Amino acid sequence: xxxxxxGVIPNSRYPLLLFRNALPNVSGPEMAKLFARNNWSNSWQxxxxxxxxxxxTSHEVLGVCRGLASLRLGxxxxxTVDVRAGDVIVIPAGVGHRNLGASxxxxxxxxxxxxxxxxxxxxxxxxxxxxxxxxxxxxVPETNPVYGGEASNxxxxx
Numbered sequence: 001x002x003x004x005x006x007g008v009i010p011n012s013r014y015p016l017l018l019f020r021n022a023l024p025n026v027s028g029p030e031m032a033k034l035f036a037r038n039n040w041s042n043s044w045q046x047x048x049x050x051x052x053x054x055x056x057t058s059h060e061v062l063g064v065c066r067g068l069a070s071l072r073l074g075x076x077x078x079x080t081v082d083v084r085a086g087d088v089i090v091i092p093a094g095v096g097h098r099n100l101g102a103s104x105x106x107x108x109x110x111x112x113x114x115x116x117x118x119x120x121x122x123x124x125x126x127x128x129x130x131x132x133x134x135x136x137x138x139x140v141p142e143t144n145p146v147y148g149g150e151a152s153n154x155x156x157x158x
Contacts, residue, residue: 001081003074008123009054009096010132011074014140017090022146024086028065031109035061040145041115047106048099052076052123056134058116060091061145067106072098075123088146094135096123113141 001018003011023031032043040061048062052075068084075096083089091097099106112118119134121127143149 001073001079003078003095006075006077009052009075009078010056010094010128010135011054011078011096012092012094012135014092016073016092016095018081018083019088019090019146021086022088023063023065026063026065026086028107028109031063031065032111035063035109035111035145038143038145038148040111040113040141040143042117043109043111045107045109047102048097048108049120050099052096052098054094054096054121054123054131055091055118056093056121056127056131057138058112058118059093059138059141060118061111062089062091062097063109063111063145064088065107065109067103069102069106070100072096072100090145093138094131111145113143113145 002015005011028045064083064085064087070082072080
């Protein structure tokens with residue numbers, strides 16, 4: 001899924017990737033270990049914020065380990081997608097995401113290529129152009145967080 005800059009959320013020239021049922025029956029700790037083996041680390045386990053936000057200092061992977069949720073991707077003018085346990089979302093830096101509603105047991109594991117640090121931006125005045133500069137400076141991840149391999153082998157952003 002590709003999302004254009006809407007003037008508030010920058011989104012990305014790279015597509016957001018949704019892998020349906022990629023990791024069925026995988027616990028949060030197991031998911032974090034898999035991501036780390038594939039060089040996506042600095043992980044955490046929780047939910048998704050209920051407000052539009054994006055990251056300018058890192059791409060992000062979200063693996064749904066429990067429950068289900070309705071996420072708004074790409075900002076207010078974006079697209080609503082329902083996700084459930086086993087789904088994995090690779091979110092390019094700049095792409096907005098928001099939890100519109102979830103089951104009480106909804107949990108995701110998040111991680112970042114090369115263990116990068118992430119910022120939390122919400123489309124407020126003054127965030128750009130610095131956010132745009134940060135996003136433009138980020139390299140394409142070297143590996144796929146689920147399947148590993150070199151980025152050129154997974155042919156999504158390379």
